[in-house]
Amino acid sequence: MSADSQPKKKLIEPRTLKGFRDFLPESMIPRERLIERATRVYRSYGFCPIDTPVLEYLEILLGKGSDETDKQLYRFKDSGGREVGMRFDLTVPFARFSAQHFAELGTPFKRYHLAKVWRGENTQAGRYREFMQCDFDSIGTTSVISDVETAMVINDVLEKVDLRTEGTFDKFKIRLNDRKILNGALEKLGLSEKVVPTLRALDKLAKIGADAVVAEMAQTAGATEEQARGILELTLARGTNEEILARLEKSLEGNERGLEGVAEVRQILESVRATGVPEGRFMVDVSIARGLDYYTGVVFETFLDDLPQLGSVCSGGRYDNLAELYTKQKLPGVGASVGLDRLFAGLEELGMVEKVATTVDVFLPFFDASLATKYCEIAAGLRKRGIGVELYPEPKKLGAQLKYADKKGFKLAVVVGSNEAEAGVASLKNLRDGGATEVPLEPDALASAIVAALGS
Amino acid sequence: MSADSQPKKKLIEPRTLKGFRDFLPESMIPRERLIERATRVYRSYGFCPIDTPVLEYLEILLGKGSDETDKQLYRFKDSGGREVGMRFDLTVPFARFSAQHFAELGTPFKRYHLAKVWRGENTQAGRYREFMQCDFDSIGTTSVISDVETAMVINDVLEKVDLRTEGTFDKFKIRLNDRKILNGALEKLGLSEKVVPTLRALDKLAKIGADAVVAEMAQTAGATEEQARGILELTLARGTNEEILARLEKSLEGNERGLEGVAEVRQILESVRATGVPEGRFMVDVSIARGLDYYTGVVFETFLDDLPQLGSVCSGGRYDNLAELYTKQKLPGVGASVGLDRLFAGLEELGMVEKVATTVDVFLPFFDASLATKYCEIAAGLRKRGIGVELYPEPKKLGAQLKYADKKGFKLAVVVGSNEAEAGVASLKNLRDGGATEVPLEPDALASAIVAALGS
Numbered sequence: 001m002s003a004d005s006q007p008k009k010k011l012i013e014p015r016t017l018k019g020f021r022d023f024l025p026e027s028m029i030p031r032e033r034l035i036e037r038a039t040r041v042y043r044s045y046g047f048c049p050i051d052t053p054v055l056e057y058l059e060i061l062l063g064k065g066s067d068e069t070d071k072q073l074y075r076f077k078d079s080g081g082r083e084v085g086m087r088f089d090l091t092v093p094f095a096r097f098s099a100q101h102f103a104e105l106g107t108p109f110k111r112y113h114l115a116k117v118w119r120g121e122n123t124q125a126g127r128y129r130e131f132m133q134c135d136f137d138s139i140g141t142t143s144v145i146s147d148v149e150t151a152m153v154i155n156d157v158l159e160k161v162d163l164r165t166e167g168t169f170d171k172f173k174i175r176l177n178d179r180k181i182l183n184g185a186l187e188k189l190g191l192s193e194k195v196v197p198t199l200r201a202l203d204k205l206a207k208i209g210a211d212a213v214v215a216e217m218a219q220t221a222g223a224t225e226e227q228a229r230g231i232l233e234l235t236l237a238r239g240t241n242e243e244i245l246a247r248l249e250k251s252l253e254g255n256e257r258g259l260e261g262v263a264e265v266r267q268i269l270e271s272v273r274a275t276g277v278p279e280g281r282f283m284v285d286v287s288i289a290r291g292l293d294y295y296t297g298v299v300f301e302t303f304l305d306d307l308p309q310l311g312s313v314c315s316g317g318r319y320d321n322l323a324e325l326y327t328k329q330k331l332p333g334v335g336a337s338v339g340l341d342r343l344f345a346g347l348e349e350l351g352m353v354e355k356v357a358t359t360v361d362v363f364l365p366f367f368d369a370s371l372a373t374k375y376c377e378i379a380a381g382l383r384k385r386g387i388g389v390e391l392y393p394e395p396k397k398l399g400a401q402l403k404y405a406d407k408k409g410f411k412l413a414v415v416v417g418s419n420e421a422e423a424g425v426a427s428l429k430n431l432r433d434g435g436a437t438e439v440p441l442e443p444d445a446l447a448s449a450i451v452a453a454l455g456s
Numbered sequence: 457m458s459a460d461s462q463p464k465k466k467l468i469e470p471r472t473l474k475g476f477r478d479f480l481p482e483s484m485i486p487r488e489r490l491i492e493r494a495t496r497v498y499r500s501y502g503f504c505p506i507d508t509p510v511l512e513y514l515e516i517l518l519g520k521g522s523d524e525t526d527k528q529l530y531r532f533k534d535s536g537g538r539e540v541g542m543r544f545d546l547t548v549p550f551a552r553f554s555a556q557h558f559a560e561l562g563t564p565f566k567r568y569h570l571a572k573v574w575r576g577e578n579t580q581a582g583r584y585r586e587f588m589q590c591d592f593d594s595i596g597t598t599s600v601i602s603d604v605e606t607a608m609v610i611n612d613v614l615e616k617v618d619l620r621t622e623g624t625f626d627k628f629k630i631r632l633n634d635r636k637i638l639n640g641a642l643e644k645l646g647l648s649e650k651v652v653p654t655l656r657a658l659d660k661l662a663k664i665g666a667d668a669v670v671a672e673m674a675q676t677a678g679a680t681e682e683q684a685r686g687i688l689e690l691t692l693a694r695g696t697n698e699e700i701l702a703r704l705e706k707s708l709e710g711n712e713r714g715l716e717g718v719a720e721v722r723q724i725l726e727s728v729r730a731t732g733v734p735e736g737r738f739m740v741d742v743s744i745a746r747g748l749d750y751y752t753g754v755v756f757e758t759f760l761d762d763l764p765q766l767g768s769v770c771s772g773g774r775y776d777n778l779a780e781l782y783t784k785q786k787l788p789g790v791g792a793s794v795g796l797d798r799l800f801a802g803l804e805e806l807g808m809v810e811k812v813a814t815t816v817d818v819f820l821p822f823f824d825a826s827l828a829t830k831y832c833e834i835a836a837g838l839r840k841r842g843i844g845v846e847l848y849p850e851p852k853k854l855g856a857q858l859k860y861a862d863k864k865g866f867k868l869a870v871v872v873g874s875n876e877a878e879a880g881v882a883s884l885k886n887l888r889d890g891g892a893t894e895v896p897l898e899p900d901a902l903a904s905a906i907v908a909a910l911g912s
Contacts, residue, residue, distance in 0.1 A: 014516070017538065017540060024560065029505060043815035047815065048815055049481060049815075050479055051479040052478050052479075053477070053586050056473065057471065057473060074532075074534065077532075078473075082474075084473060096470045097478055099470035106863070108849050108850075110846070118511075130511070143849040145832070148832055149847070267829075270829055274836075275833055366601065372600075372601055376727045379731075389501075390566070393599040394598075
C-alpha cells in the first residue's frame with residue numbers, strides 16, 4: 001500500500017566531514033579556469049610541474065611548520081606500522097623532493113605545484129580543512145632576476161583573474177619589501193639580537209595600534225621608546241616608491257645589509273617597469289615582514305583594491321636555504337603561492353565569476369526518437385570542428401529540454417526535428433534572447449553559423 | 457680542516473613512502489598533457505568537473521568495494537575522534553555526492569572527476585599505493601544514447617594519446633559486450649541462478665584454458681558439460697561484429713533480455729559508425745564481463761594493439777543504480793574510467809611520450825650582467841605575444857647555459873650579448889641542429905622569427 005512496501009534498507013546518510021566540502025560544477029568550472037590560467041602563466045616562464053605524494057613519513061612533516069601546523073596535522077599509523085601524515089603545505093614536500101632528487105634536477109630549478117593540502121583547522125573561523133595551494137619557486141640561484149620573475153608571475157596571474165572575460169584585470173596591488181631592510185634597520189637601532197620579538201610586535205600594528213606596539217617592544221625586546229619609535233617610523237613610511245626608498249637609504253646609511261635590501265627592491269622595480277607593468281602596481285611597504293624566520297630577502301603580498309580586508313591573495317619571498325633539514329646542499333630560492341581558495345572567494349564577492357554549470361555553449365535537444373543516430377552524427381561533426389556540444393540523452397518535450405538548458409547556462413540550441421532533418425536545416429536558437437535563425441544542417445555551415453552566433 | 461668543521465646537524469633522510477612516488481618534470485609534463493587532452497574531450501561532450509574531499513567518513517567507504525578494498529583502505533581516527541578513510545576510488549564518493557546533492561544537480565547529470573585515490577596494495581606486484589583515476593559518468597538516464605557517448609568519449613580520448621604530436625592515434629581497439637547478453641544466455645542454458653560462479657570461472661579462461669573452465673563450472677555452478685560448453689562457445693564467438701551479433705540472435709532466440717542486449721550493442725555500433733569512427737575500432741567480445749555484480753548493461757574494455765598484455769586502459773559500462781546505499785532516489789547511469797597510470801606506462805613503452813623537462817620551447821641565455829633588465833624586457837615582450845620563454849637567472853658562460861638548455865630540451869635560444877643589443881639584433885640559435893640566424897630584436901619581428909623557426 002505504501003511506497004515502503006518493499007523491504008527497507010538502512011540508508012547511510014550522505015554527508016561530508018566537518019571542514020570539508022564538495023565542489024559542484026558551478027564552482028568547479030570557474031576554479032578549473034582559474035587554475036588553468038595560473039598554470040599557463042607559470043609555464044610561460046619555464047616553471048615545470050612536479051607532483052609529490054599526499055602522504056609522507058611523519059618525520060618529514062613534523063616540526064617543519066609551526067606548533068600550530070604540528071597540532072593540525074592529519075597523522076596516523078599505516079597498516080605497515082609506519083607513522084605517516086598528510087601534507088599541510090607544498091613547501092615541506094618540495095624541500096624533501098629537492099633534497100632527494102637534487103642530482104637529477106640540477107640547478108637552477110623552477111617548479112610549480114598545484115595540489116591539495118590538509119590542516120585540522122578550527123572550522124568555527126570559517127576555515128576549511130582541505131584546501132588548494134598553487135606554489136611556484138625558483139631554487140638554486142640567488143640572482144635578483146629570479147626575484148623579478150617572481151614579481152612578474154604574481155602580476156601576470158592576477159591580471160588574468162577576471163573569469164568572465166579574457167581581458168586584463170588591474171584592480172590589485174603588489175606590496176613588496178626586503179627582509180634585509182628590516183634587519184638592517186634593526187641593526188642600526190641596536191636591536192639586531194631582538195629581531196623576532198620586535199617583528200612579532202610590529203606585525204600587530206594594524207590590530208593594536210602604535211602605542212601598544214611600542215609597549216610590547218619594550219616588554220618583549222627590551223627596546224627603548226626611541227628604538228621602538230624608530231622602527232615604527234621606518235615601517236610606516238608612506239609616499240611614492242622613490243620617496244620611500246630615498247628615505248630608507250638615508251636612514252640606513254652605513255648599514256651594508258640594509259642598503260643591499262634597498263638596492264634589490266630598486267632593481268626589481270626597475271625591471272618590472274621595463275616589462276610594461278603599470279606604474280603604481282608595485283608598492284614598497286616596509287611593514288610587510290611575512291612571518292619571522294623563513295624569509296631572508298624580498299617579500300611580496302598582494303591585495304585586491306576593492307577587498308583589502310580579504311588579506312593577501314598571493315604571497316612569497318626569498319629564502320636562503322630550502323632543504324637544510326634534509327641535505328647539506330644549500331638551496332637558496334624565491335617563490336610565492338597563490339591562495340586559490342581565498343582569491344576565489346574574493347572574486348565571487350566581486351562578481352568576477354561567471355556562474356554556469358556547463359562546459360560547452362551549445363545544446364542539442366533530442367526530441368525525435370527516430371533521429372537518435374542523426375543527433376550523434378551532428379554532435380560529432382561539431383566536435384570535430386572544435387565546437388563542444390551536449391546532446392540531451394533522451395526524447396522529451398522541447399520545453400522541458402530548453403528549461404534544462406537554461407538552468408545550466410547554455411548559450412545556443414541547435415534544434416532539429418523531423419521536419420528540419422528532412423529539409424536539411426537546423427533552427428539555431430539563441431537561449432539568451434530567444435531569437436532563432438534557420439541554418440543548413442551541413443557540418444561546416446552549421447559550425448560557421450554557431451561560431452558567428454557565439455561571437456556576436 | 458674538513459668540510460664538516462661546522463657543527464653537524466642530524467639530517468632527516470629525504471625519502472618517499474613505499475608504494476608512493478614523486479613525479480619529476482620529465483614525467484609530469486606529459487602526464488599533464490595527457491590529462492588536459494582527456495579533459496578537453498570530456499568537456500566537448502558537456503561533462504562537467506566536480507571535486508570531492510580526499511577524506512570521507514569511514515561508513516561511506518567501508519563495504520562499498522570488495523573485501524580487498526576494505527583491507528587496503530587508509531583509515532584512521534581524526535583528532536575529533538571521527539573514523540575516517542582516504543577514498544579508494546572515485547565511484548563511491550560520486551555515489552555519496554549524487555545522493556547528497558541530487559536536488560541541486562538534477563538529471564541527467566554528466567560529471568568528470570580526475571583525482572588521486574589510495575589503496576594499500578601489495579607493492580611487490582609493481583603496484584602503487586597512490587594513483588590517478590579519470591572517471592566520467594552520465595547519470596539519471598537509461599538512454600542508449602549515453603552508452604553511445606561513453607563509447608565515443610573513450611574513442612576520442614584514445615585518439616589523442618600520442619603525446620609527441622597533435623595527430624590522431626589509431627592503434628587501439630575498444631571491445632564491447634552487454635551484460636544482458638551474458639545473463640540471457642545463462643537463462644537460456646538454465647544457469648540463471650548461477651551467474652556469479654559461472655562468470656567467475658569464465659573470467660579465468662585466458663589463464664587456465666577451456667577444459668579447466670568447464671571443470672570449474674561443474675564444480676562451483678553445478679553446470680553440466682553441455683551447459684558449460686554452451687556458454688564457452690557463445691563467449692568465444694569470433695568473426696565480424698555482424699556475424700557475432702547474428703549468431704547471438706540465433707542462440708538467444710526467445711530470450712527477451714538477451715535480445716535486448718544484442719539490440720543495444722547494435723544501436724551503439726550503428727551510432728559510432730555514423731560519427732565516422734573507423735570500421736573495426738569497436739569489436740563485439742562476449743567474453744568481457746567486467747566484474748560480476750556492478751554492471752547491468754553495456755560494458756567496455758580498451759586495448760592498445762601493440763601492448764595487449766598491458767590489459768584494458770579504459771573500462772566501464774552501464775549500471776542500474778549508483779547510489780542505492782545513500783538514497784532511495786534511483787540513479788541509473790553509464791560511465792568509464794581511463795587508467796591513467798597504466799595507459800601512461802604503455803605510452804612510454806611504445807615511445808609515444810616526448811621526454812622534455814621544460815614547458816617552453818625558447819631559452820634566453822643571460823651572459824651580460826649589464827643587460828639584466830633588457831633580458832626581462834625581451835622575455836616579457838615574447839610572453840605578451842604568446843611565446844613562453846625561460847630566462848636563465850644569472851650571468852654564466854654561454855656554453856654552460858646552452859648545456860643546461862640542451863639537457864632540458866629547449867628548441868631555440870635567443871642569444872643577445874652586448875654587441876647584439878647595441879646593434880638591435882638577436883642571434884636565433886636552433887638547439888637541435890646548431891644553426892643560427894640573425895633577427896631584429898624588435899618584439900614583433902623576433903616573435904615572428906621564433907614562430908617560423910618552431911614551425912619548421
